Amino acid sequence: MSVNTTTTGESQAAEQQGISLPAPAAATGNAKIMRTAGIILLAIGVAAPFLSGNFLIFQLTMMMIYAIAILGLNILTGINGQFSLGHGAFYAVGAYTAAIMMDQFGVGYLWTLPMAGIICFVVGFLFGLPALRLEGVYLALATFALAVVTPQLFKLTPFEHWTSGVMGIVISKPEAPFGLPLNPDQWLYFLTFAVGLVAYVCARNLVGSRTGRALMAIRDNPIAARSMGVNTALFKSLAFGVSALYTGVAGALGAIVVQYISPDSFHFALSVALVVGLVVGGVGWLPGALFGGAFIMFVPNIAEELSKGLSGAVYGVIMILMMYAIPTGLGGLLKAALGALSKRSMTR
Amino acid sequence: MSMLLEVTGLHASYGDFRVLHGLDFSVEKGGISTLLGANGAGKTTTLRALCGMIKRSGTIRFDGNDISGKATEDIVRMGVAHVPEGRGTFTGLTTEENLQCGAMTRSSRAEIARDLEQAYHWFPRLRERRNQQAGTLSGGEQQMLAIARALMLRPRLMLLDEPSFGLAPLIVQEMFSILRKVNEEEQVSMLIVEQNAGVVLELADTAFVLETGDIVMSGTAAEIRDNETIRAAYLGY
Numbered sequence: 021m022s023v024n025t026t027t028t029g030e031s032q033a034a035e036q037q038g039i040s041l042p043a044p045a046a047a048t049g050n051a052k053i054m055r056t057a058g059i060i061l062l063a064i065g066v067a068a069p070f071l072s073g074n075f076l077i078f079q080l081t082m083m084m085i086y087a088i089a090i091l092g093l094n095i096l097t098g099i100n101g102q103f104s105l106g107h108g109a110f111y112a113v114g115a116y117t118a119a120i121m122m123d124q125f126g127v128g129y130l131w132t133l134p135m136a137g138i139i140c141f142v143v144g145f146l147f148g149l150p151a152l153r154l155e156g157v158y159l160a161l162a163t164f165a166l167a168v169v170t171p172q173l174f175k176l177t178p179f180e181h182w183t184s185g186v187m188g189i190v191i192s193k194p195e196a197p198f199g200l201p202l203n204p205d206q207w208l209y210f211l212t213f214a215v216g217l218v219a220y221v222c223a224r225n226l227v228g229s230r231t232g233r234a235l236m237a238i239r240d241n242p243i244a245a246r247s248m249g250v251n252t253a254l255f256k257s258l259a260f261g262v263s264a265l266y267t268g269v270a271g272a273l274g275a276i277v278v279q280y281i282s283p284d285s286f287h288f289a290l291s292v293a294l295v296v297g298l299v300v301g302g303v304g305w306l307p308g309a310l311f312g313g314a315f316i317m318f319v320p321n322i323a324e325e326l327s328k329g330l331s332g333a334v335y336g337v338i339m340i341l342m343m344y345a346i347p348t349g350l351g352g353l354l355k356a357a358l359g360a361l362s363k364r365s366m367t368r
Numbered sequence: 369m370s371m372l373l374e375v376t377g378l379h380a381s382y383g384d385f386r387v388l389h390g391l392d393f394s395v396e397k398g399g400i401s402t403l404l405g406a407n408g409a410g411k412t413t414t415l416r417a418l419c420g421m422i423k424r425s426g427t428i429r430f431d432g433n434d435i436s437g438k439a440t441e442d443i444v445r446m447g448v449a450h451v452p453e454g455r456g457t458f459t460g461l462t463t464e465e466n467l468q469c470g471a472m473t474r475s476s477r478a479e480i481a482r483d484l485e486q487a488y489h490w491f492p493r494l495r496e497r498r499n500q501q502a503g504t505l506s507g508g509e510q511q512m513l514a515i516a517r518a519l520m521l522r523p524r525l526m527l528l529d530e531p532s533f534g535l536a537p538l539i540v541q542e543m544f545s546i547l548r549k550v551n552e553e554e555q556v557s558m559l560i561v562e563q564n565a566g567v568v569l570e571l572a573d574t575a576f577v578l579e580t581g582d583i584v585m586s587g588t589a590a591e592i593r594d595n596e597t598i599r600a601a602y603l604g605y
Contacts, residue, residue, distance in 0.1 A: 234472060
């Protein structure tokens with residue numbers, strides 16, 4: 021905002037102090053690298069469904085869906101500093117919202133996405149209110165409970181009329197609209213791609229906004245945040261709501277893409293997988309969600325290829341190696357690498 | 369002169385444990401008061417009670433209005449800036465983002481930009497560090513940042529919690545001379561809580577000595593400073 025108006029003052033002050041100001045130059049250099057990487061990723065993303073078979077397209081779609089869910093978790097954990105072991109629950113609520121709307125009420129699949137988002141926002145916000153009293157491991161336990169309870173709720177007899185209980189709900193695959201020359205898998209891929217892009221841009225804007233600053237202030241120092249006049253209770257609940265919204269939309273997309281949901285699709289392992297994706301991608305670094313999504317989508321498959329009987333153990337070993345090599349996730353690794361790069365160009 | 373902050377019978381407790389037993393103290397409009405006391409005297413608790421972060425009773429009049437029942441956010445909006453214990457740096461944000469957080473309750477972008485310039489004018493070192501992650505600043509710089517951030521509120525009253533804590537004497541001198549300038553030029557009143565009585569008594573006009581939740585002594589800063597008995601008994605210097 022004020023950067024342009026203050027450049028002259030800045031250089032004057034710098035001259036007085038007899039120091040150079042390399043930081044902004046390095047920052048723009050890094051921004052350029054990041055932007056180029058982004059454009060390349062976008063191009064690959066658009067070309068991929070025309071170059072791969074339908075199963076790979078399906079896998080890539082699921083990868084992006086997990087990435088959207090992880091993006092939501094990142095807003096809560098990385099930006100606001102609240103921990104959740106229960107995001108699988110919001111994913112499940114989003115998925116059931118979409119499936120029930122389509123199955124029971126014949127609503128078009130596109131309309132289920134905003135609805136899943138709204139419902140999950142409300143559920144997340146309401147869950148966030150009692151969670152205000154909890155921090156750290158205690159919050160982890162409470163969210164863990166949420167993840168364990170939610171799939172069982174969908175099995176209950178009173179809800180069976182809508183949820184079909186343990187039988188689950190089968191959804192038919194939507195065709196590409198407007199006579200687009202895409203098969204259903206390609207269409208769902210692009211739909212997810214578009215939703216993911218919008219979700220990412222919104223998250224970026226949120227983080228750069230005054231609200232985003234308030235969320236990060238609470239993460240870094242809750243007492244000081246209150247001294248700045250931030251209503252910490254409201255913002256923490258809000259973070260839970262927005263985070264659940266993201267994960268719920270991902271869940272709805274997941275239901276449409278997989279075409280089948282049952283309570284057992286949303287085992288506690290899903291919540292853990294989302295946390296794994298978050299940590300591997302880099303807590304607090306939004307683009308890391310895509311890497312995290314790729315990790316939880318593909319690494320279990322790779323582990324299975326390596327050893328059918330010990331796939332879980334192989335996955336575990338890969339994860340341990342990963343945490344040993346890059347403890348701060350891909351985000352931390354890139355930050356360190358870019359930092360080293362700009363330092364080198366500075367000394368040159 | 370009229371009082372900006374007038375506190376009578378301030379009680380506060382953590383659960384069943386009572387920490388403050390009815391404090392009376394005040395800050396003049398445009399003045400600087402200090403609350404002196406050793407560890408555990410209740411200094412930090414007093415500031416938290418003033419800005420509504422813990423349960424309290426008694427009357428707290430700020431510019432004539434009783435704020436003892438108000439929420440922290442509302443008290444901040446009235447122009448009370450609290451520089452918390454341990455600086456309260458938002459470690460993951462840059463220096464400039466920290467400063468912007470100080471203006472969280474204000475809306476005019478142009479005014480905020482102007483005040484940002486003013487903050488850099490008071491603390492030129494922060495301008496050099498504007499894009500640096502605030503967690504990597506030195507202790508002195510973080511304390512300067514905490515004060516600059518509080519000024520971004522355009523406060524009428526600043527509550528400072530041990531600003532000299534853990535800083536080199538030279539830095540403390542520099543900081544207190546900036547506080548004096550801020551007080552004189554912008555008419556920001558201050559309530560400074562300190563253990564470092566020697567330095568703060570040079571700056572303040574009124575002093576209150578706090579011991580285990582009670583005010584045991586009060587007077588002008590000069591009186592307290594010049595009284596050998598008080599110095600020896602309570603201030604230890």
